[in-house]
Amino acid sequence: NRPKLETTLENNLLKLVARLAAKKRAFPDSHANSSTNFCLSNDDQAYDAKPFEMTTILGEKDIISTLPDDCLISVLSHLDRDSFETMGCVNQKMHSIASHDGWTKPRRPIDSIVLLQDQKFRTIHVNPVKKEDYCLMFESNSSGEDFKKRFKGSYDYRDHMFSINPNVSEIPEKFFKTVQEINSKHCSQKLEILR
């Protein structure tokens, strides 16, 4: 039921510019639904339209920036997921556009997300559909420290464990944000919670 790009373009562009201006150079903490193709969602939240405030240092012959925004969005909407993410690393402007929350992106399929918690650690495991693909691991402690690992095959996460204060039971915000980030980029068949 997602709206078509063309029909929502004008409204979304105003919102896009306003939101990007508000974000300036901050990195987003989440993405919209995440892969092969993209479109801007029809988000009804109201934003005050402001001029694009971000400054960019462009190449001498940079001409892609001269393209109208809707053309640029159309080009980006035809990129595959990996290329879209890579595009966000090209420069500030592309990063801001690619990071916009309004993009709806097909998510990468994964087998499962496993949340682990015991007295000493809190860990998120992301298991791939194919065993030869990467697993992801995130763990955090209540002191605000966190640790991310990307690996193939089996991995003993306890080797890289933080020691956390057992008297602090609060789960750090970064833990939840990471779950949100994973869920926005990956489509999991299973969610397991282990204690």
Add this chain to the structure above:
Amino acid sequence: RIYPLMRVTLTTSDGASVTVSRQLTKHSGFIEKAITDMAVDDNAVPLSAVAVDVDDATLKLVIEWLTEHRDDALPYPEKTDEERRADDIPAWDQAFVQKWDTKEDQQQTLYAVITAADKLDIKGLLDMTCKTLANKINGKTVEEMREILQLECDFTEEELAEIRKENAWCEN
């Protein structure tokens, strides 16, 4: 109803004039609106004049594309997100782009045609040229993308490290 015998004179941004059949201009939302706004009598088969903000060289390419696609169905079919793909460019269109989209040109003509298609509201041409540009970028590394798009990296070292850290973990 479109009267194919009707002729439309297009005046370009650099002062040239090109006269084409209404059968071609019907694919341009901008020109059709301009003709409609003039309230000309189609039955009289008049010659209408429309100024377009496109240079002569680019307009000639646009007209070449329109001539090939003059019999395409209208309106241009809307694509859903799932249907939007970049690998379905017709063979004629691919050959058409390859004629002028050379390495030396560095996409300047492609950008000009994309912009013209946007200004003239020719959805089929806009879609095809945007796909062509997307295909140049798809599957490329960051450095290759910068080279293709002629963009400089303007991230600070800290920002770059942050992006690499995030991407290294959760992307690709």
